[in-house]
Amino acid sequence: MKNPLMLVTLALGLSACNMMGSGPVNVTVLGLNDFHGNLVPTGFSGVKVPAPTAANPAATANLAAGGAEIIGGYVNSVRSANPDTLLVGGGDLIGASPVISSLLRDEPSIIALSKMGMSVSALGNHEFDQGLKELMRMQNGGCDSNAPQLACKFDPAYAGASFQYLGANVVDKTSGKPVFPPYKILTTASGVRIAFVGAVTKSTPTIVSPSGVSTLNFLDEADSINKYVPEIKAQGVDAIFVVIHEGGTAKDLYNTAGCTSLTGNIIDIAKRVDPAVNAIISGHTHQGYNCLVPDPAGNNRIVIQGDFYGHLLQRLDLQVDKANHKVLAIKAQNVVMDASTATTIAKDPTETAIVTKAKGLTDAVKGTVIGKIAVPQILRAENEAGESALGDVIADSQLAATKGPDSGAAVIALMNAGGVRADLPDSTNIKPDNSITYGDAFTVQPFGNVLETVTLTGAQLKAVLEQQFDNPAAGQRRMLKVSVGFKYTWTDSAPAGSKVSDLTLNGTPIDPAAKYRVTVNNFLADGGDGFTVFKDGTDRLLQPNLSDVDAFQAFLKANAPVAAPTLDRITKK
Structure with a gap:
């Protein structure tokens, strides 16, 4: 019952005051x-x-x-x-x-x-x-x-x-x-x-x-x-x-x-x-x-x-x-x-x-303008395929920071969704000129992770992407954000382990036997979020002096005004 x-x-109708003794409290x-x-x-x-606002009085x-x-x-x-x-x-x-x-x-x-x-x-x-x-x-x-x-x-x-x-x-x-x-x-x-x-x-x-x-x-x-x-x-x-x-x-x-x-x-x-x-x-x-x-x-x-x-x-x-x-x-x-x-x-x-x-101890750093975006906000929300405009920008920033021959020689970067903590900027910090401060960037990526580049085979790269659908929380997925030039398709109705297909890099199909340099943060590199395949990566280059937020702010500065990417890197069917 x-x-x-x-x-x-x-x-x-709880009493107005608590009573000592036998009465309820x-x-x-x-x-x-x-x-x-x-x-x-x-x-x-x-x-x-x-x-x-003047432009949108009904907002x-x-x-x-x-x-x-x-x-x-x-x-x-x-x-x-x-x-x-x-x-x-x-x-x-x-x-x-x-x-x-x-x-x-x-x-x-x-x-x-x-x-x-x-x-x-x-x-x-x-x-x-x-x-x-x-x-x-x-x-x-x-x-x-x-x-x-x-x-x-x-x-x-x-x-x-x-x-x-x-x-x-x-x-x-x-x-x-x-x-x-x-x-x-x-x-x-x-x-x-x-x-x-x-x-x-x-x-x-x-x-x-x-x-x-x-x-x-x-x-x-x-x-x-x-x-x-x-x-x-x-x-x-x-x-x-x-x-x-x-x-x-x-x-x-x-x-x-x-x-x-x-x-x-x-x-x-x-x-x-x-x-x-x-x-x-x-x-x-x-x-x-x-x-x-x-x-x-x-x-x-x-x-x-x-x-x-x-x-x-x-x-x-x-x-x-x-x-x-x-x-x-x-x-x-x-x-x-x-x-x-x-x-x-x-x-x-x-x-x-x-x-x-x-605030007095942190405002000077927080308020430093580091770049501009082309729109009032770049959002972290995912589309139906699991792609995110802000996630794409972060992945692009990590690729840009590590693609040089002395900094990792990366050709792909992947970012975990849980590491993207806010829109850029948060809705309470939108500026009229679309400027972005260090505080805005840090709010998006506050963990202080550092970047690490590893070598994966094409088969391992596909296996990593399959792990997106092997989430410990039943019925959920955990979609990685992907850098520019890398694309793939996933099929919702396909069985676990066989959902991902049509992987390409700059239009060329991914070769399962070939080796690819992939940049992630150290959390993912250690197998975080259940992406254990990253731990099998070889030729690991950990860059303890290159944090994810440093790469992010450098990208925002170098590419100002940064536009929200077209969401066409991940396709769901």
């Missing part, structure tokens, strides 16, 4: 996922606002949303109304960050979230971008970094996160023990005890540089969470939440309460997680949804995610029976962190000080 108390649409849990160091607002496509633009000042201000307002408020994270709080955070090794973001009073967060895959040792430094503080030129520039006495990262399914390969706490029990102002169990997608080793996580195993998420539930229950907690960096996609909008259209990896996990878990705060897929998924007992349970970059804050209002250690009701919603001039959210002055300092 369905448990009506768990329905998101139920509103029970109202608790608010706020969740932030996939912040990615976005200390300042960015465009939220979920809400459109008028943005008229609309994405609402400016997120940013530490607005998020902090909202948290303050909720906490003032109800001291029994907790702020938690769904992972990817750092990594793939814009200049304001990345050039300072994401320390301002960790400090900003700590000052907001965040208590715990799931690990995200991007927390592992710089390897385990650097992640431990982000947690615990200090300046012994693998990027000493960036570390402790924001604060010479960087103290680490005051919140705790959680990872029930991340264990040391040798000992088998978790490298971060699996869970933490938090106590609210009124004494309500809520356990938060954390997990990260088990696919992490395929989507970060493999060398950075070589000592770790990433176990099944649901099994790992369930392992600790009996231990948690034995401690007499009042509620159990999961914070997990794995998610799905829903057809319903972010503000549709109780949606049932959720699909993706999170469904199997949610259906297997112990019924004692009251709600699941998710992340990773950069979606906004507020859905219900049946637990193993058949009761509907909330699974929620708040878009990305702080555009939405997940809010779960609980009514808790402390005497009997149970949750009486939960109401969930996604709240827009409106940062427009019309916002009613008061900025947090502590966060303003952090943002102001970070």
